Amino acid sequence: SQQGEEDPQALSIQEGENATMNCSYKTSINNLQWYRQNSGRGLVHLILIRSNEREKHSGRLRVTLDTSKKSSSLLITASRAADTASYFCATDAATQGGSEKLVFGKGMKLTVNP
Amino acid sequence: DGGITQSPKYLFRKEGQNVTLSCEQNLNHDAMYWYRQDPGQGLRLIYYSQIVNDFQKGDIAEGYSVSREKKESFPLTVTSAQKNPTAFYLCASSFRGGYNEQFFGPGTRLTVL
Numbered sequence: 001s002q003q004g005e006e007d008p009q010a011l012s013i014q015e016g017e018n019a020t021m022n023c024s025y026k027t028s029i030n031n032l033q034w035y036r037q038n039s040g041r042g043l044v045h046l047i048l049i050r051s052n053e054r055e056k057h058s059g060r061l062r063v064t065l066d067t068s069k070k071s072s073s074l075l076i077t078a079s080r081a082a083d084t085a086s087y088f089c090a091t092d093a094a095t096q097g098g099s100e101k102l103v104f105g106k107g108m109k110l111t112v113n114p
Numbered sequence: 115d116g117g118i119t120q121s122p123k124y125l126f127r128k129e130g131q132n133v134t135l136s137c138e139q140n141l142n143h144d145a146m147y148w149y150r151q152d153p154g155q156g157l158r159l160i161y162y163s164q165i166v167n168d169f170q171k172g173d174i175a176e177g178y179s180v181s182r183e184k185k186e187s188f189p190l191t192v193t194s195a196q197k198n199p200t201a202f203y204l205c206a207s208s209f210r211g212g213y214n215e216q217f218f219g220p221g222t223r224l225t226v227l
């Protein structure tokens with residue numbers, strides 16, 4: 001079952017520009033995570049935001065969470081060619097007894113042109 | 115070095131054969147996961163295990179089997195019953211609970227000839 005949906009599905013920008021990716025989900029969550037995947041590699045965790053948080057920063061990354069709209073955004077500032085990758089949001093469903101697994105979106109491909 | 119490893123990196127299988135993909139972690143994580151990734155499909159959960167000797171089916175378990183005899187190891191067998199096994203397989207581990215970040219291995223690309 002696909003919980004998160006990233007938007008846009010693909011984004012191409014110039015080096016130095018900011019990149020914004022959005023994620024929408026359907027059910028209540030405990031947390032939302034963003035991951036990055038370089039082509040042909042495993043995923044790497046970027047940032048986790050809990051349901052009671054609204055904004056979080058990590059280096060050039062800024063994540064926001066709006067639980068009323070069931071959406072999150074990931075902003076990468078001053079992008080670099082090395083940021084070229086696919087980005088996934090993942091959510092854990094807030095179920096009785098606690099959550100045991102993440103559900104990943106289909107991903108969004110970011111291309112940063114030098 | 116602490117981490118999670120998968121082997122082999124590339125695997126070729128003839129139709130009708132079972133194959134086993136290896137996943138090992140030395141991060142002392144209780145939970146381990148297997149995902150399948152197809153182009154444009156994102157990650158789909160095959161099986162997961164929260165503790166040794168216990169595992170649960172994910173969204174697409176049919177045609178797959180797993181075992182969890184050791185905390186460090188969570189091998190995945192792709193059986194001949196899996197109709198379309200060609201895909202990229204990713205293993206991950208985490209501390210127990212879906213609210214923790216997952217650490218991923220480098221993946222195994224399986225091709226059925």
